[in-house]
Amino acid sequence: MNKKLWGGRFQKPTDDIMERFSESISFDKRLYEYDIEGSIVHAQMLAKQGIITDEEADKIIEGLRKIKHMIDEGEFEFRIEDEDIHMNIERKLIEIIGKVGGKLHTARSRNDQIALDIRLLLRDEALNIINKIDELLKAIVEVAKKYIDVVMPGFTHLQHAQPVLFSHYMLAYYEKFKRDKERFRETIKRIDVLPLGSGALAGTSFPIDRRYVAEKLKFSSISRNSMDAVSDRDFAIEFLSDVAIFAMHASRFAEEMVIFSSQEFDFVELPDEFCTGSSIMPQKKNPDAMELIRGKSARTFGNLIQLLVLMKALPLTYNRDMQEDKESLFDSIDTINSVLDVLINLIPKIKPKEESLKRALEKGYITATDVADYLTKKGLPFREAHKIVGEIVAYAEKNNKKLNELTIEELKSFSELIESDILNVLHYEKAVNSKTSYGGTAKSNVLNIISEIERELSIRSDGNSVECPRCSYPVKVYRNPIPTVDIIIKIDNKVVLVRRKNKPYGWALPGGYIDYGESAEDAAIREAKEETSMDIELEGLLGVYSNPDRDPRSHTITTVFIAKGKGSPKANDDAEEIGLFDRDNLPEPIVFDHKKILQDFFERQKDVNRA
Numbered sequence: 001m002n003k004k005l006w007g008g009r010f011q012k013p014t015d016d017i018m019e020r021f022s023e024s025i026s027f028d029k030r031l032y033e034y035d036i037e038g039s040i041v042h043a044q045m046l047a048k049q050g051i052i053t054d055e056e057a058d059k060i061i062e063g064l065r066k067i068k069h070m071i072d073e074g075e076f077e078f079r080i081e082d083e084d085i086h087m088n089i090e091r092k093l094i095e096i097i098g099k100v101g102g103k104l105h106t107a108r109s110r111n112d113q114i115a116l117d118i119r120l121l122l123r124d125e126a127l128n129i130i131n132k133i134d135e136l137l138k139a140i141v142e143v144a145k146k147y148i149d150v151v152m153p154g155f156t157h158l159q160h161a162q163p164v165l166f167s168h169y170m171l172a173y174y175e176k177f178k179r180d181k182e183r184f185r186e187t188i189k190r191i192d193v194l195p196l197g198s199g200a201l202a203g204t205s206f207p208i209d210r211r212y213v214a215e216k217l218k219f220s221s222i223s224r225n226s227m228d229a230v231s232d233r234d235f236a237i238e239f240l241s242d243v244a245i246f247a248m249h250a251s252r253f254a255e256e257m258v259i260f261s262s263q264e265f266d267f268v269e270l271p272d273e274f275c276t277g278s279s280i281m282p283q284k285k286n287p288d289a290m291e292l293i294r295g296k297s298a299r300t301f302g303n304l305i306q307l308l309v310l311m312k313a314l315p316l317t318y319n320r321d322m323q324e325d326k327e328s329l330f331d332s333i334d335t336i337n338s339v340l341d342v343l344i345n346l347i348p349k350i351k352p353k354e355e356s357l358k359r360a361l362e363k364g365y366i367t368a369t370d371v372a373d374y375l376t377k378k379g380l381p382f383r384e385a386h387k388i389v390g391e392i393v394a395y396a397e398k399n400n401k402k403l404n405e406l407t408i409e410e411l412k413s414f415s416e417l418i419e420s421d422i423l424n425v426l427h428y429e430k431a432v433n434s435k436t437s438y439g440g441t442a443k444s445n446v447l448n449i450i451s452e453i454e455r456e457l458s459i460r461s462d463g464n465s466v467e468c469p470r471c472s473y474p475v476k477v478y479r480n481p482i483p484t485v486d487i488i489i490k491i492d493n494k495v496v497l498v499r500r501k502n503k504p505y506g507w508a509l510p511g512g513y514i515d516y517g518e519s520a521e522d523a524a525i526r527e528a529k530e531e532t533s534m535d536i537e538l539e540g541l542l543g544v545y546s547n548p549d550r551d552p553r554s555h556t557i558t559t560v561f562i563a564k565g566k567g568s569p570k571a572n573d574d575a576e577e578i579g580l581f582d583r584d585n586l587p588e589p590i591v592f593d594h595k596k597i598l599q600d601f602f603e604r605q606k607d608v609n610r611a
Helices: 016-022 025-048 054-072 085-097 099-105 110-146 166-191 210-216 226-231 234-260 288-311 320-349 354-361 368-377 382-398 408-412 420-426 428-433 443-461 520-532 594-610
Strands: 151-156 159-165 465-467 474-476 483-491 494-500 511-513 535-546 557-566 575-581
Touching: 025 054, 025 085, 025 099, 025 110, 025 210, 025 320, 054 085, 054 099, 085 099, 085 110, 110 166, 110 226, 110 234, 110 320, 110 443, 151 166, 151 354, 151 428, 159 166, 159 368, 159 428, 166 234, 166 443, 234 288, 234 320, 288 320, 368 382, 368 420, 408 420, 420 428, 428 443, 483 520, 483 535, 483 594, 494 520, 494 594, 511 520, 520 535, 520 557, 520 575, 535 594, 557 594
Parallel strands: 483 557
Antiparallel strands: 151 159, 465 474, 483 494, 483 511, 494 575, 535 557
8 A cells, every 4th residue: 555645544545546647746747846946945944943953954955955866867756656746755855864854844735835836937937938038039120120121011901001111010029029028027026926834725833934935935025815825826827828928929920921921922931941841742841830830829828728717616725626737837838938949040030032022012002091191291181082092093903003103194183282292102112211100110210219129138138137027127137146166176286177968068177056055165065076976175265256158057156166185086977077187288178167267276376386
């Protein structure tokens, strides 16, 4: 009999059918990093408050780190009988460190635990999506600048309406996607609320410190009602709504690319890299990426509706129905990220087909509105001008002529107000540049808008600037300042470098993350042991290095220690190989900013030797 961690009240084991029916580990294992992150901080808080001892907290945290490492390396066996990510981790923790592992669940419930995990996930995902939308916006602006002189037909009812700049058309999607970005930023305010400490529904009698937990997990506010906190999925619904609205915009753009790249329109050429061929018709170039974006929008709409329907009739507080929230969330997260990746890489390669566009602009009497405006400016009421131009168009159609092929005499037969200056409005390029109202398609307007956008983007793309997700104000800070340590280990006047198994590939100093509640010194000793299998004796500090571009994984701040190695080095963990090097025989390539760090170290050694 598999004894559940909650099974004290039960005499019979769970039926195998029920095990399979009720498990969520097959999908919620995706939350393991957040579950462990929250559990580490919870253990630290329990120790701080004297609910468990410091020694017990240390054991729990060490066990949790081991579990994370096992999952990272694919060495963890997820068991369906343990139901979910929380119980899988807790059972393994008890196996590793003994009964003390059972103290981790003091003063919390799976109800507030899963609410925390989802909020941590969505906060990260929303910020990641915002960053990707920024990339998309930049790509759109670059295309708008590149093709600033290209004119295309604008449409209403999919009929030729008025001429517009291709750049103006592209920047229309800039505005739509910019609003999407703002929606995600606003949603973060509702996501960024700490639910942990609410217990199952009523709070807890233990003297917990929720403010401490909120500060450690970087939450800006704390839930005020325990029943609301565990039953709330509004923030997830709002997130799915943001995804669905973005997907709707992406689908509209994709639909137009499908239409505009067809032979009937022939307005744009899509890049080969994002199209496919036919298995039977060798001439085909199918716009599959655009069709898939259009199709995938349906998934995001369905996911939003699924969660709305799931929550619509649930009594307070937690109900097992709410287990069904995660697959919709995960699917929408994956979908929007894949759509963004495609758009970011495809849009810069779209080419408007200028000759085809020119031919299209000659059709459909596309400057008819400009002729009506011309007559109105001459003093004619617009409705009367509209009627006259309609008659001119009917005459041109009957005589198989374009508007600009009509003679002045033919035009004057409809109104004595028409003079030779009408030629200034009959050509589509002149018509485009007459739309000088703010937000209009005139080239001067579009260039001004591009300048506005570039100023807006430049203030946020400065290496040390981030856009505050809560207020949108650009703040001068290092982005994602993840603290790490690097260790210069000396052995016989040489330094230890490791050749990495993972990206970025190359040689590097031993080092890694500083875990929650861990000192930089302890992290250095631990990381050196994990990668080199050596014990070390710290001798001092070389310095703190901070550069937003130092590491593609965003390890922007590192504390660099100097240490003496003990024993023989042996590659382990992230290290594939270990070498001993001096200043004159350093290997290539050395990744991150470690070459600079080593140069500083060798210069310091020269000064020490002189002294």
